[in-house]
Amino acid sequence: MGSSILDIGVSGLLTAQNQLLTTSHNISNVATPGYNRQQVILNANMPQASGAGFVGRGVHSTTVQRIYNQFLASQSLQIQTQSKSLDSHYAQIQQLDNMLGDATSGLSPALQNFFSAVQDVATNPSVVPSRQAMISNGEALVARFQSMDQRMLQMREGINSQVTSMVVEVNSLAGQLAEMNQKITLAEGAASGQPANDMLDRRDELINQLSKLINTDTVRESNGVINVFVGNGQALVVGSNTLSLKAIPSPDSPTNLTIGLVSRNSTIQIPENQITGGALGGLLSFRSDTLGSAQNALGRVAITLAQSFNAQHQLGVDLNGDMGVNFFTVPSPRIISALTNDSASNIAASISDYSALTASDYQFSYDGANYTLTRLSDNTSISTLVAPSGGAPLTLDGISVTGATILTNERFRIQPTINGAKDIAVNIADTTKIAAAGANRTNAAITNTGSGKISAGTVNPLPLDPNLQQPLSITFHTPYDGQYDVAGIGTGLPATNQAYTDGADISFNGYTFQISGSPAAGDIFGIAPNFNGSADNRNALLLGALQTRNTLENGTATYQSTYGQLVSQIGNKTRELEVTSKSQANFLTQIENTIQSSSGVNLDEEAANLMRFQQAYQASSKIIEMSNTLFDAILRIR
Template sequence: MGNGILDIGISGLLTAQNQLLTTSHNISNVATPGYNRQQVILNTNTPQSSGAGFVGRGVHSTTVQRIYNQFLVNQSLQIQTQSQSLDSHFAQIKQLDDMLGDTTSGLSPALQNFFSALQDVASNPSVIPSRQAMISNGEALAARFQSMDQRMSQMREGINAQVTSLVVEVNSLAVQLAEINQQITLAEGASGGQPANDMLDQRDELINRLSKLINTDTIRESNGSVSIFVGNGQALVVGSQVLSLKAIQSPDDPSDLTLGLISRNNTIQINEDQVTGGVLGGLLSFRSETLDSAQNALGRIAITLAQSFNEQHQLGVDLNGNMGVNFFTVPSPKVISALTNNPASNITASISDHGALTTSDYQFSYDGTNYTLTRLSDNTSVSTLVAPSGGAPLILDGISVTGATILTNERFRIQPTVNGAKDIAVNIADTTKIAAAAPNRTNAAVTNTGTGKISAGTVNPLPLDPDLQQPLTITFHTPYDGQYDVTGTGAGLPATNQAYTEGADISFNGYTFQISGSPAAGDIFTITPNLNGSADNRNALLLGALQTKNTVENGTASYQSAYGQLVSQIGNKTRELEVTSKSQANFLAQIENTIQSTSGVNLDEEAANLMRFQQAYQAASKIIEMSNTLFDSILRIR
């Protein structure tokens, strides 16, 4: 009986000791990241059968387990990777929103200053300082476009740098996970399958850190290890085996870095659409969803402004009597050959209609049968069975492919507007070359007796008629029969017996005008070159009207409203991300609080446990002492 009581006392002493050690361990790790509270699981020893029934033989510790909820932890990882992605996207787009919406450094003030200077030229067409101010403000406008584009390019470079840095961090965590997988497998194998709690906590903390960087999926293997998958199921860690991520050039745009997975000395690109979480996911989604379209939108405004302004400027004459030249340099589309293309392959792409431009990139490809031009924003495409040429171009949204030397399964990325803001520039420096005047003058002969009046007229859109400035004479028949003759040099001249309709357009030699009222027999009207147009502001007024004319997005928006739409779009997206990010952070905090309430160390509770287990230890010691007393009593029997 003494030995039985002693065994029971010893078992109680040992279990109380284990509980004291575990409680002390909990208290010591109260501030350790990722630590889960542990507890000793107890079970009764096998009782001894006797005639009086089963007599208990004490207690033993079966294991020390973590207080751990796998469901809540998995939910926390999913919410956390989404939260990090939203935070990362928001941090980037906030910079863009601040730049575009700035009332002093944004585009709006520069646009307004340029057109105000143009209005000053219209008011004082012969004043050189006014012309110089227009050129200077044009240069300031171009510089504003360039500086905003440079800021966006710096953001793109910053994303590349962060991708490179984050890939190094992901690979480091992957190596640590593989190492601890091996340690856990060995430790649990050596202990007969007992859980290596502290190592499990360390591994969970590494997985937690990894999920902040990139979306991950985990599979727990039968040997105790965990396999880690990223993206859309690409293995990163399998047991103790590690694969590495690599920052690689995007095959379609080498200026952007994307993710690749190194497998057996091969690098496999990970589709960016599959990287949906973590800081990496936020950076890549900002670049593809926001930065690319914003840079394209700014470039589209610059290209449309340059082209439409140039077209009108070429319809006027300068102080030297010459037809206007391009006021701005119009940027050309950027064409990128895929890294897998033959170096000799190339295509020729240009902008055929600046008003139809979108903010999307395009892909030109050849599958061996069809030559296809695709709008990448929604995969709308046009195709042809023969290689496009100057006579038979392939056109979509104002993008024209007029030549292609391309092999089967090759592709080219066309970015029509990405360099628009970067490459716009003022093309003239000589103030006399500002074409503020109209090329022709209209006159009514002083001898006219009717009430007919001739309008100032307008130049037809480009291309210019070579006979634009050839004199024309309109003479009404005598006797008056409602008809007139047109004489001069040019296509279709002379033109006789033309029926007169009041206010109708009359077009010859690329010039359109109207005659109103009631001309009389023999009345004469003339169109002559504007040889002394220093005080003429007609073309300057038409240039100024472009400020409010809808020339962007197929004639639905002006320069200013198109920029306003860009600012509004980015602002709304920024606000949306801010709200969603805060909401996700609150949701994550709730989940973490729930986890902590279950798995976290509560010092008050542990202090109570410490006292309880101390008393159990003392009580077990008392049992041992009593057993010793009983044994001594037996020895004293004679």
């Protein structure tokens, strides 16, 4: 009997010791990231049969089990990877929002200052300081465009740098996961299948860290090994083996680094739209959805401003009596050949309608039968069976492909406005080159006896008529019959027996004017080149009017409203991400609190357990002591 009691006491002593060790282990790891509380699972020993029934034989420890909820852990990973993606996107777009919306360093002040200087030239067309101010403010506007574009370029380079460093971190975590898989397999095998709790916690924490970087899926095998997949199912860790990620140039835009999966001796690009979570997903989403379109939208304002201002400036005359030249340098579209294209393949593309430009990139491709131009923002496309040419271009949104030497399954990316803010420049340094005056002057002969008046007239839009500045004379018939003759050099001249309509447009040599009132017989009106236009502000007024003219969005928006729309879009998106990011972070906190409530270490609870298990240990010691007393008593029996 003493031996049986002793065995029971020893079993209780050992289990209490295991419980004390496990509780102490919990307390020691209260601050360890990813640690799950452990508990000793007890089972009663097989009882001994007797005539009086089954008599208990003590207790034993079955296993040490961690308190772990697989469902909550999986949910936490999903929420966390989404939260980190939103946080990453928000951190980037906030910088962009601050730059675009700044009241002093944004584009709006520079745009306003430039057109104020244009209006000053219109007020004082012959004053050199006013003309110099117009050039200086033009250069300041150009500098503002270039500065904002440079900041966006720095953000793009920063994203490339972060992508590279995050890929290195992902590969490191993948290697540690594979190593941990192997250690767990060996450890549990040596322990007859008992769970290696601390190793399992460490592996789960590595997966947790990985999910912060990239969207991660896990598959648990029957032997306890966890395989890890990223993106849309690309294997990263399989058992104790790993594949690695690599930062590679995007095939369609080599200045952008994207993610590739290294498989043997080749690297396969993971489509960016499949990397939807983690900090990497947020960075790539910001670059493709926000940064690219913002840079394009800013470039569109710059290009359209340069083109429309140049077009009007060329219709005027400078102080030397010469027709105006380009005030700004108009940037050209960027064309990128895919890395997989043949080096001899090329295309020619240009902007045919600046007012129709969008903030999207475009792709020109050939599938062996169709030549296709696609707007990448929404995949709208047009196709032709014949290779585009100058006489038969392929045109979408004002972008015209006018030539193509391309092989089957090759593609080109066209970025019509990406260089707009970077490459715009002021083309004039000489103040006399500002074409503030009108090209021609109109006059009425002093001998006229009727009440007819001739307007100042305007130059027709480009291209200029080569006979624009040829003198013309308009003479009304004698006797007066409501008709007039036009004398001069140009297309359709001389023109006789023209019917007079009060106030109607009259156009010759690319110049349009009106005669109103009641001309008399023999009245003469003249048009002559404006060789002395120092005090003439007609073209300067038209240049100033461009500020409020709808020149973008197919003639529905001004420069300022288009830029304001960009600021509004980025601001709204920033606010949306801020709210969504905070909401997701709160949701993650709730899930983590739920996990901690069941799996986390509670020091108060562990302190109580420590006392309870200590008492159990002491009680078991008393049983052993009692067993010894009983055994001594038996020995004293004679």
